[in-house]
Amino acid sequence: MKAKIITKIPGTKSEKVIHTVRKLNGGWGVSYPFVHSKDGKGCYFKDIDENTFLDFASQIASNPLGYNHPDIKSTIKQYSSRAPVKFAGQDFLVKEHALLLEELLSITPHHLNAAFFVNSGAEAVENCLKISMRNRKKAKVGISFESAFHGRTLGALSCTNSKTIQKKNFFSIPMKRLPFDESAGDVLQQMLKHDVAPEGVAFIILEHLQGEGGYRVPSKKMVKDIRVIAKQHNIPYIADEVQAGMGRTGEWWAFQHFKIQPDTFSSAKALGIGATIANKKFFPKEPGSICSTWGGGQIIDLAVGVQTIKTMKRKRILSNVQRMGVFLEKELQALSAICPQVSNIRGLGLMRAFDLPSKKAREDVIIGALKNGLVLLGCGDKGVRLVPPLIIKREEIIEAIDILEKTIKECCKPKFKHTGKICQYTACSEDGT
Ligand SMILES: Cc1ncc(COP(=O)(O)O)c(C=O)c1O
Incomplete structure (x- = not known):
């Protein structure tokens, strides 16, 4: 799989779902302009408009084994023929x-x-x-x-x-x-x-x-x-x-x-x-x-x-995290040599971040990366988090860094501004965070 965006972001099907949630949800709203479908593999997922994203956010570090991992799928399958699957479990044991x-x-x-x-x-x-x-x-x-x-x-x-x-x-x-x-x-x-x-x-x-x-x-x-x-x-x-x-x-x-x-x-x-x-x-x-x-x-x-x-x-995932973490850091260092906007590279394992020159630049890059098929997260004042699934491979890190380089070059030009519906997401509408 590779990241591939084939519609405007958000696509029309995603937009419909987002509209409903924005209207009826009691919380702040929706930050990301896509809706997950059931399709995906490893570090990639498809939205309901058939766009394929490379996930470097892992749903805020909560999806360690990526999408449709065979072990997790077969675990879930074991429970498909029983109900309920939720018990008052401190008193009524399972x-x-x-x-x-x-x-x-x-x-x-x-x-x-x-x-x-x-x-x-x-x-x-x-x-x-x-x-x-x-x-x-x-x-x-x-x-x-x-x-x-x-x-x-x-x-x-x-x-x-x-x-x-x-x-x-x-x-x-x-x-x-x-x-x-x-x-x-x-x-x-x-x-x-x-x-x-x-x-x-x-x-x-x-x-x-x-x-x-x-x-x-x-x-x-x-x-x-x-x-x-x-x-x-x-x-x-x-x-x-x-x-x-x-x-x-x-x-x-x-x-x-x-x-x-x-x-x-x-x-x-x-x-x-x-x-x-x-x-x-x-x-x-x-x-x-x-x-x-x-x-x-x-x-x-x-x-x-x-x-x-x-x-x-x-699967000795910790050793993958250590090796891929070092590789990701090296790739970020190389990126900072090409894109001087990238600074303060930091983190451990597959919990990495870097800074961009300003909050605006950070938000522009996160949105730009989404348009190019890479999902990122912000942190701190002007930081970008890189938190891929723990099963990430070298070639996927290389793909993410290529998208980042392209995006930073696009978005860090003077007076750059995103236009269109994408501006209703993450930080073009930033006051909420
Ligand atoms: C370090 C830390 N503690 C606590 C929480 C709260 O977790 P939850 O959102 O599941 O309540 C978070 C969530 O981002 C977190 O990062």
């Missing part, structure tokens, strides 16, 4: 609940030996916060980092410091914020000395590769300092692995790059289900203290999670 617990805990560090399933990344974070708070009777505040994104439920949102629009007029749990750089440890020490006593801190939460905030990799010193201080004072240390976890960075969990272990961590996206993971002793014992109706009961999601991990192990 065997897939046990299978995913076993499979997930086979790839976590030894002492992180229990998991609690929920519906989303935000809920996974929320439960990390709650189980951390549970034993901190004097705690008054939590601590997160500048530009962090931890989700949109009110607890998780309180830890988010990404865009003001995400928080406007929403109440927050009390939080303090640390800089996302090597001064973080010193700032935390000062905070604990002058501002809030260590026993007043309920948790510290950190992305070990910051996602929406700009695909920033923290320094080893920053992570080590924070981990050491948290341990010294018994402050629960939470890793948010919703975006960076499940092999995306070339290790199962991004915190493993820093040779530290959290007290609890969240997973979701590529796992296909939300999970809060910790030592069994770290979870509350009282019945009903945490629960969720659908948690542990979405049979297909649970089975797909099991199969995803099994396939990743069998």
Whole structure:
């Protein structure tokens, strides 16, 4: 397969669906000008207008094995003759609940030996916060980092410091914020000395590769300092692995790059289900203290999670992520030599980003790439994320870089402006983000 655009974007069939969703959907709207069809293979998918796109967004890092992977298809097929496929799974068990617990805990560090399933990344974070708070009777505040994104439920949102629009007029749990750089440890020490006593801190939460905030990799010193201080004072240390976890960075969990272990961590996206993971002793014992109706009961999601991990192990996907991540970085470096607009190349594994000179240039390039059949995502102020499925091959990376080069040359000319209906998407209509 290759990327091939045969209609205007959006095509007429996609436009009809988008129109309905825009009219009736209670949320913000629709960012991307296509509607998925059932067709696709590997890193490519077709929209319902028969356009073929090369996917370097993986549905925000939540589609690790790409489109129509045979293992995932045959897993889903097993459930085609039964209903319901969704149970109130914390109380009414299905065997897939046990299978995913076993499979997930086979790839976590030894002492992180229990998991609690929920519906989303935000809920996974929320439960990390709650189980951390549970034993901190004097705690008054939590601590997160500048530009962090931890989700949109009110607890998780309180830890988010990404865009003001995400928080406007929403109440927050009390939080303090640390800089996302090597001064973080010193700032935390000062905070604990002058501002809030260590026993007043309920948790510290950190992305070990910051996602929406700009695909920033923290320094080893920053992570080590924070981990050491948290341990010294018994402050629960939470890793948010919703975006960076499940092999995306070339290790199962991004915190493993820093040779530290959290007290609890969240997973979701590529796992296909939300999970809060910790030592069994770290979870509350009282019945009903945490629960969720659908948690542990979405049979297909649970089975797909099991199969995803099994396939990743069998196909040695982590080693592909490491090799292709290095190749992608080299290709980006070569691209920056041809297109000087490309700067600040960063990331780990297949979680990479670069900057363009301005937010406008970034948005123009994302839209231009779509017109040329490549799906990208933005991050931070002027960053472009490259997050392909973990099964990506060299020739697909080369194709993506060729499209990027062509697009940057088209879109970074002075006074460049996209025209037509495409302007109603991503950032030509940017105020919403
Ligand atoms: C690091 C991180 N944490 C939490 C979330 C929230 O996940 P969800 O959108 O599934 O609630 C996200 C989503 O992008 C994320 O990137």
